[in-house]
Amino acid sequence: MSDGQQKKTFVVTRFDPDRDEAPRKQSYEIPVQPDWKVLDALNFIKDEVDGTLSYRWSCRMAVCGSCGMMVNGEPRLTCKEALSQYGDTVDVGPLANFPVVRDLVIEADGFMEKLTSVKPWIIRAKERAVEEGPMRQSPAEHEEFKQFSLCINCMLCYSACPVVANEPEFLGPAAIAVGHRYSIDSRDEGAAERNEVFRGEGGVFSCSFANECSEVCPKNVDPAAAVNQAKFNAVIDWATGLVLPRGGDE
Amino acid sequence: MKHLLLKLEPLIWLLFGQGILLGTVLLTGWVLVVGLAIPLGIVPADALSYERAQMLGSHIIGRVILLGLIVLPLWKGAHHMRHIFLDFGGAKRDVLVAPLLYLLAASGSVLAVVAIVRI
Numbered sequence: 170m171s172d173g174q175q176k177k178t179f180v181v182t183r184f185d186p187d188r189d190e191a192p193r194k195q196s197y198e199i200p201v202q203p204d205w206k207v208l209d210a211l212n213f214i215k216d217e218v219d220g221t222l223s224y225r226w227s228c229r230m231a232v233c234g235s236c237g238m239m240v241n242g243e244p245r246l247t248c249k250e251a252l253s254q255y256g257d258t259v260d261v262g263p264l265a266n267f268p269v270v271r272d273l274v275i276e277a278d279g280f281m282e283k284l285t286s287v288k289p290w291i292i293r294a295k296e297r298a299v300e301e302g303p304m305r306q307s308p309a310e311h312e313e314f315k316q317f318s319l320c321i322n323c324m325l326c327y328s329a330c331p332v333v334a335n336e337p338e339f340l341g342p343a344a345i346a347v348g349h350r351y352s353i354d355s356r357d358e359g360a361a362e363r364n365e366v367f368r369g370e371g372g373v374f375s376c377s378f379a380n381e382c383s384e385v386c387p388k389n390v391d392p393a394a395a396v397n398q399a400k401f402n403a404v405i406d407w408a409t410g411l412v413l414p415r416g417g418d419e
Numbered sequence: 420m421k422h423l424l425l426k427l428e429p430l431i432w433l434l435f436g437q438g439i440l441l442g443t444v445l446l447t448g449w450v451l452v453v454g455l456a457i458p459l460g461i462v463p464a465d466a467l468s469y470e471r472a473q474m475l476g477s478h479i480i481g482r483v484i485l486l487g488l489i490v491l492p493l494w495k496g497a498h499h500m501r502h503i504f505l506d507f508g509g510a511k512r513d514v515l516v517a518p519l520l521y522l523l524a525a526s527g528s529v530l531a532v533v534a535i536v537r538i
Contacts, residue, residue, distance in 0.1 A: 335510055368429065400432060408429070408433075
């Protein structure tokens with residue numbers, strides 16, 4: 170720790186379910202390096218100042234999606250956020266719109282349930298035999314869904330979404346984007362099944378298109394575009410169902 | 420009611436989407452023509468004279484355009500109001516507010532049809 174080294178104060182949300190009735194704030198003034206990310210500062214606090222601080226992190230390169238937190242009130246991937254862009258005081262809290270397990274760790278079970286409810290895998294009416302060879306896909310067909318497949322499930326979009334805040338059962342941006350990614354995959358035949366989920370309670374039509382999800386997405390997935398495309402496809406599917414009653418799509 | 424609203428959601432969203440399109444594109448053009456182009460003399464004032472408007476409203480294509488211009492933004496407005504209400508934490512009263520708003524839009528639509536048929 171050399172003299173004159175820049176210092177910043179981190180106001181971190183702490184919550185121990187065994188001791189605290191409600192989350193509280195704790196301040197740490199620490200020396201920082203110019204090239205640090207927000208996560209580096211949290212790691213410094215954990216290693217050098219207060220080993221009881223709990224938070225999730227893993228890859229340090231914006232791929233694993235586990236270090237999402239509220240930084241100065243905005244959902245951010247802390248491993249991607251340069252510390253230099255913030256002032257002398259940085260507020261770090263757990264992702265909004267999620268139950269808190271401890272300190273900066275949130276409960277993601279609800280999100281995982283939503284994610285599996287949209288069946289994010291290739292659905293085939295009839296299983297394809299290995300002998301039939303690979304299912305070929307053109308670059309153009311791949312490009313159709315590529316952007317939406319880049320989601321890392323970091324859940325920042327759920328923290329930013331005003332609908333999730335008011336309506337916790339809303340499927341939410343990431344789950345819809347990931348489900349839609351499979352529905353528009355040329356190898357998939359499960360769009361009708363997913364449309365049932367999309368049109369159901371808390372489905373795509375709950376979205377009021379605030380676009381906040383796309384604003385905060387660290388991977389430029391543009392979930393708001395996916396939600397709107399999913400709405401359109403759900404409407405087409407619904408209208409087709411009126412003209413061609415069940416079985417029309419078989 | 421909740422179930423019915425959920426079932427009608429695709430239809431309402433379709434009307435809402437078209438209403439946005441018309442509201443932002445055509446009505447903006449309308450305001451530009453009536454609010455700026457005519458007062459500034461860029462478009463002659465008699466372009467929208469009673470006789471010409473009457474002719475437009477008497478033609479089947481003109482009637483369809485008028486109907487779309489009135490009805491679709493009504494549904495857009497109703498749906499938008501519902502979502503604003505929801506955004507302000509009105510989820511619990513949605514089963515009352517949503518039918519009321521859609522009833523207003525539906526009544527306006529019926530009135531518009533009657534008025535346009537009688538032109």
